[in-house]
Amino acid sequence: MGLFALIISNIFVNNYVFARFLGICPFLGVSNKMETATGMGLAVTFVTTFASVITYIIQKAVLDVFGLGYLQTIVFILVIASLVQFVELALKKMIPTLYSAMGVYLPLITTNCIVLGVAILNIQEGYNLIQTTVSAATAALGFFLALVLVASLREKMEIADIPEALVGFPITLIAAGLMSIAFSGFAGLV
Amino acid sequence: MSEILNPIIVLGGLGLLFGVLLSIASKVFAVKVDPKVEELLGALPGANCGACGYPGCAGLANALAEGRAPTNACSIGGQKVANHVAEILGVNAASFEKKVAVVLCQGDCDKAKNKYEYQGLQDCRIQSTLAGGKKECTYGCVGCGSCFDVCEFNAIRMINDIAVINRENCTACNKCVEICPKKIIELVPYTNNAVVKCKSQDPGKLVRSYCSTGCIACQICVKNCPTDAFSFENNLARINYDKCINCMVCVEKCPTNAIDNVSIVSEDFAQKFAS
Numbered sequence: 001m002g003l004f005a006l007i008i009s010n011i012f013v014n015n016y017v018f019a020r021f022l023g024i025c026p027f028l029g030v031s032n033k034m035e036t037a038t039g040m041g042l043a044v045t046f047v048t049t050f051a052s053v054i055t056y057i058i059q060k061a062v063l064d065v066f067g068l069g070y071l072q073t074i075v076f077i078l079v080i081a082s083l084v085q086f087v088e089l090a091l092k093k094m095i096p097t098l099y100s101a102m103g104v105y106l107p108l109i110t111t112n113c114i115v116l117g118v119a120i121l122n123i124q125e126g127y128n129l130i131q132t133t134v135s136a137a138t139a140a141l142g143f144f145l146a147l148v149l150v151a152s153l154r155e156k157m158e159i160a161d162i163p164e165a166l167v168g169f170p171i172t173l174i175a176a177g178l179m180s181i182a183f184s185g186f187a188g189l190v
Numbered sequence: 191m192s193e194i195l196n197p198i199i200v201l202g203g204l205g206l207l208f209g210v211l212l213s214i215a216s217k218v219f220a221v222k223v224d225p226k227v228e229e230l231l232g233a234l235p236g237a238n239c240g241a242c243g244y245p246g247c248a249g250l251a252n253a254l255a256e257g258r259a260p261t262n263a264c265s266i267g268g269q270k271v272a273n274h275v276a277e278i279l280g281v282n283a284a285s286f287e288k289k290v291a292v293v294l295c296q297g298d299c300d301k302a303k304n305k306y307e308y309q310g311l312q313d314c315r316i317q318s319t320l321a322g323g324k325k326e327c328t329y330g331c332v333g334c335g336s337c338f339d340v341c342e343f344n345a346i347r348m349i350n351d352i353a354v355i356n357r358e359n360c361t362a363c364n365k366c367v368e369i370c371p372k373k374i375i376e377l378v379p380y381t382n383n384a385v386v387k388c389k390s391q392d393p394g395k396l397v398r399s400y401c402s403t404g405c406i407a408c409q410i411c412v413k414n415c416p417t418d419a420f421s422f423e424n425n426l427a428r429i430n431y432d433k434c435i436n437c438m439v440c441v442e443k444c445p446t447n448a449i450d451n452v453s454i455v456s457e458d459f460a461q462k463f464a465s
Contacts, residue, residue, distance in 0.1 A: 062204070066196050075204060082208035086215050093219035159313050 003134050005190045010138035013190055016114055017146035018176075018183040023114030027147060028172060030105070032158075037151035041144030043105040045137065047087065048115050051080045052136030055119040056129060076119050084110045114143055150176060226255045226278060233274040234264055241265045241364040254279065265289060265362045265377075288380040290360040291345075291367060292452060295331040295374050296387045298350035302327055302401040308334075318371040326400035329390040331374055337366035347462045356463055357452065382431045383453040384441050386411075391424040398446075405448040411440040 016022045023044070030040045055076050063069055088106045091099040109115060118139045122132045153175050162171050230251040238246035242263045244253055253259035254275060261281065262272040268288070276282060308317050308324040314336035322328035333351035345359035346366060355366070357380065367375045374389045386405060390397050394406035407425040419433035420440070427449070429440075440449045 058204075062200060066200055068197055068200055071197055071201060075201065078201075078204060078208065082212060085212055089212075089215045089219040092221050159311070159315055161311050 003131065006131060006135055007138045009190045010135055011142040011145060012183065012186040013188075015142040015146060015183055015186075016118070016139050017143055018180040020117070022117040023112060023143055026105075026108060026112060026114075027143070027150065027176070028169065030108075031147050031151045031172070032154050034148070034151045034155060036105075037147045038144075040105045040108075041140075041147045043109055044112070044114065044143055045140035047080075047084055047106070047109050048118050048140040048143075049133065049137045050087065051076075051083050051115050052119045052122055052132050053129070054083060055079050056122060056127075056132045059123050072120065072123070073116075076116055080115055080119070081110050114139070146179075149179060153179075224255045227251050229278050230254050230275060233271060233278060235267050235271065237266060239266060239363060241362065262287065265364070289362040289377040290357045290380050291355050291362060291364075291375050292378045292385050292387070293331060293337075293353045293355055293375050294385070294387050294389050295329075295352065295372075296403045296448070296450065297325060297327055297330045297401045298333075298352040300350065301403045302330060303399075308332075315369075315371045323372070327390055327392075327397070327404065329372065329374070329388075329392075330401070330404075331372065336369050336371070337375060340365045340369050344463075347459070349459065349462060354459060354462075356459075359463075378452075379431050381436075382429075382434055383436050383451050384429060384434060384438060385450055385452050386427050386429055386448060387450045388426065388448040391426055393425055397425075403446050403448055406446055408445060410443050410445065411449060414439050414443050 010016070014020060017024065017027050026040055026044070030036045058075065058079060059072065063072060063075065068075075084106055088099075091106075118136050122135050125135075127135055150172070154172060157171055157175070166174070227248075228251075231247060234247040234251060236247050238248075240246065242250045242259065242265065244250040244259070244263075250259060250263060254261070254263070257279075261276045261279065262269075264271050264275070303326045304324050305321070305326045306324050308320070310316060310320070312334045314323075314332050314334040317323050317332045317334050323330075323332035325332060331352045333348065333353070335346075335348045335353065337353050338346045338348055342365070343359050343361050343363070345356045345361075347354055347356070353366075353375075355375075362377050364377070367373075367377065372389070378385055388397075388401075388403070388405035390401070390404045394408065397404040397406050405426050407422075407427075409422060409427070411427050412420040412422055416437060416439065417433045417435055419430045419435075421428050421430065429449075438451060441447075441451045
């Protein structure tokens with residue numbers, strides 16, 4: 001698959017939230033305000049890209065060499081958790097402004113399934129390093145897009161006249177479902 | 191044997207490697223945190239309400255430690271928290287000034303003219319997007335009660351299509367101030383009684399045409415104030431609350447009663463809260 005097709009595929013056709021249903025927890029949790037949604041989206045993009053590259057290197061350099069493919073999940077979790085901790089420490093020291101913008105969301109991503117999912121799927125698809133980087137970055141951008149779309153809807157729904165039984169999460173889930181159906185319109189594009 | 195040893199060595203080795211890397215990183219990237227910040231955080235109420243204007247209590251604690259915020263910045267903590275904060279910082283406590291929210295508009299159904307009949311959702315934010323609200327005055331209260339909806343302290347009532355705040359119940363939590371699309375709710379020191387209850391920046395003649403109690407920019411208050419507490423800009427009188435001595439001359443002289451004595455509570459108003 002060419003890189004362009006990969007980008008379109010990850011952002012629209014196989015959007016990780018709307019088509020693969022990964023990362024639903026932060027998607028529902030922090031999508032109530034545009035501000036928090038962008039902060040979370042940034043943090044996820046950042047971490048997913050880094051984590052995928054590092055897990056790719058570890059997969060090729062360590063796990064494949066020793067024939068320990070079955071340890072993939074546990075090793076990746078270890079790598080991602082440490083990486084997030086490391087990034088948090090480094091950001092706090094080096095770029096405090098960026099830390100204050102997305103710092104609180106970083107610990108939340110430690111065990112986020114989209115980060116792990118993207119890393120594992122990249123290996124399964126047999127991507128090379130460049131494809132892995134692009135795939136991870138665009139997968140996270142797809143997540144970012146989903147988060148921002150739903151956050152903008154939720155900000156409107158906040159002041160809309162919604163039946164009492166549906167206020168809050170129910171209507172959000174309905175909106176997310178409808179949006180997922182809308183995104184299925186992209187199917188077959190690549 | 192290697193089937194067991196290999197995974198143990200690889201996994202253990204990776205764990206050890208990351209552990210060492212992280213501990214080095216925590217030394218290299220150590221950021222000195224002022225010990226006062228933690229202590230201050232303990233002294234603040236921890237409600238993270240944001241009334242101080244900082245992102246939560248942690249934000250205020252940082253600002254206090256750096257001396258960017260006054261010791262009395264926490265509006266819901268009152269004098270007690272202000273004293274505690276001052277003690278930690280080793281400075282004299284700034285006396286806490288109790289504030290209350292006041293709706294700066296009196297244009298109810300009888301006093302202000304409407305330009306159209308509004309029948310949409312009862313939400314000020316929506317109504318104010320329709321040609322600036324149903325009233326001809328685009329600065330005033332649109333009367334849908336969004337502030338009433340967010341008030342958690344039973345301090346707001348909608349009377350005659352206008353929001354009125356009970357000074358005794360108000361805790362200055364700032365929620366109504368933030369939600370009001372017209373930005374006509376302001377925090378005013380509790381001890382101040384004279385308040386200009388109008389935000390219209392239109393010229394006096396125009397104000398007179400749509401509201402019987404708006405500020406018409408006559409400047410009588412400016413001329414009569416014994417302490418020069420009034421300033422005048424954009425066709426609107428403003429009181430400097432620090433200078434006001436509550437003499438009430440302005441309230442008496444104001445031809446349209448746009449300056450109101452907020453300490454006087456009408457019977458109708460008291461009844462609304464009693465019920």
